[in-house]
Amino acid sequence: MGAAMRRIQAGSALSAFGLGFTVPYLYVYVAQVRDLGAGTAGVVLAVFAMAALLVLPFSGRAVDRRGPVPVLLVASLLAALGALGMGVASSVPAAVGSAALLGAGTAVMQPALATMIVWCSTQATRTRSFAMQFFLQNLGLGIGGLIGGQLVDASRPDSFLLLFSIEAAMFLVLAGIVLTVRMPQSPAFQGARPAAGKGGALRVLLGHKAMVQLCVLGFVLFFACYGQFESGLAAYGTEAAGIAPSTLGIALAANTAVIVAAQFLVLKFVERRKRTRVIAAVGLIWTVAWLFAGYAGLGHGSQAMATAAFVSTYALFGLGEAMLSPTVAPLVADLAPESMVGTYNSAFALVKQLALAVGPAVGGPMGASLHGPYIITFVLFSLGITVLAVRLGKRLTPVQNQPSLAARPSKIVARHEPAKETATA
Structure with a gap:
């Protein structure tokens, strides 16, 4: 650095x-x-x-x-x-x-x-x-x-x-x-304005189909994971699985520990593969995580097994988060025009915030009382992540989807221009 x-x-x-x-x-x-x-x-x-x-x-x-x-x-x-x-x-x-x-x-x-x-x-x-x-x-x-x-x-x-x-x-x-911090020169420092044309920056962003699909995918990602950590999943664990409140702290610690331990171990794996395939794999990992949670609350094992399964749920979420961090945020940047990097980053942050607001409102009551439907709902959301990721791959250029393919930055990425809709997966 x-x-x-x-x-x-x-x-x-x-x-x-x-x-x-x-x-x-x-x-x-x-x-x-x-x-x-x-x-x-x-x-x-x-x-x-x-x-x-x-x-x-x-x-x-x-x-x-x-x-x-x-x-x-x-x-x-x-x-x-x-x-x-x-x-x-x-x-x-x-x-x-x-x-x-x-x-x-x-x-x-x-x-x-x-x-x-x-x-x-x-x-x-x-x-x-x-x-x-x-x-x-x-x-x-x-x-x-x-x-x-x-x-x-x-x-x-x-x-x-x-x-x-x-x-x-x-x-x-x-x-x-x-x-x-001495920032490098950028068009944004030279008085550049988003080349939004008629309708403004919002129209440019909404007309960029790859970015719109990424925002939809981002909402599902945050809704199915972060939006449940301290609300629906915690309520489900205490009500359905009989998890002690102190065990919730252990589960969150396991989540953080996996992120810290796995972040750079998974980085080389992520860098050599298509971004959308990595996101699709996260959807499958989180599907398994929700199945573990289902066993913890709906299975007939011992309390020790239920506790282990519940903590494993948070650990698997952490593995997925470690895979997403070097994938999603750089993709937002690579899709953004040079003069709209801030707009694209803020739009994606807004999507995340919406998911974090809606997630507890939906997941909290379900996790507390509708235990079976709660697990089924979020298993389906996790599988939806995989489906949406595969569809997003069809909107990206090969270099946007896998930057390691480029020996040098392509003109599209270097100038941060939205990809044409004829891009292949």
């Missing part, structure tokens, strides 16, 4: 480290520590998600017009203010307002960071750059959550103030690191 990329990765990891301090404890903090009630805690979490949905449609255009650095600086400052505000919030309006700032700021960080990685990488290095970001972010989240768990004390509100202060400091460190 060059100096710019090293600094971007360091800032990304430190911001994830800060988030790890508070994200697992936000509900407990609002509902119990500040004694604002479970209803208020639910509203705070909803505002956190809704703020992201509101700002992401505009953040991509801002990145393309102003560049990712100033957008990321503003997002970092907003997130830091939100974290500090949450640390001292003792009323409903203060908690809701702080959640809005924190949710908006952290949401905009991701497409801005992704655009910086795109501009500081080449087609040959992009896959590894995104894999490294995913690895470091998960490591940061895990370490932050582990340290935060040792510092937090529900009987002492000042311990939560310490956690939120550390989170705010990490966001400010990210802003400081970003200020030192």
Whole structure:
């Protein structure tokens, strides 16, 4: 990695480290520590998600017009203010307002960071750059959550103030690191505007069939995995499989451990194969994961076997995530026109956020009460990932689908132009 990329990765990891301090404890903090009630805690979490949905449609255009650095600086400052505000919030309006700032700021960080990685990488290095970001972010989240768990004390509100202060400091460190990054020259820095023509950038994006298919695929991916981690799958595990709440922490730890251990082991495998085939394989792996979950809750084995099967579900999800991280994000970048990289990254981030909002709303009630239908539904969604990935392959050029085929960047990828619809799989 060059100096710019090293600094971007360091800032990304430190911001994830800060988030790890508070994200697992936000509900407990609002509902119990500040004694604002479970209803208020639910509203705070909803505002956190809704703020992201509101700002992401505009953040991509801002990145393309102003560049990712100033957008990321503003997002970092907003997130830091939100974290500090949450640390001292003792009323409903203060908690809701702080959640809005924190949710908006952290949401905009991701497409801005992704655009910086795109501009500081080449087609040959992009896959590894995104894999490294995913690895470091998960490591940061895990370490932050582990340290935060040792510092937090529900009987002492000042311990939560310490956690939120550390989170705010990490966001400010990210802003400081970003200020030192010397970005390469790009048309976006020279006043370029998306060559959207009549109808604007949205029309260009919606007219790009490969990108639309990738967004649909992305929604199913996030809905069937991330959207179930802390809602439907957790409810199913405790209600159907009799999993102890403490075992949920073990399962999440297994997920993170597999990601950290497998990320670079699977990287060479991923780099030598078509991206859509890798995604299709993830769909099959997650199908097996949901079958393991089905056995845990609906089988007739011992409690120990049910627990092992449930933890294995999270571990298999982690293997799929490790395969996706160097695959999906670089593909979004390779599909984007040079002057619309931020727009494409923000659109995909918006799809992810929608899936994370809808996933718990659908999966939570099903996982708690409709155990058989819940497993069947997500087995079918996982198989749908495989089908959608195979169909997407027919919209991509050979180099977009497998960058290792190119001895040098093709004109299409180098200029980030949407592929023609006559491309072969």
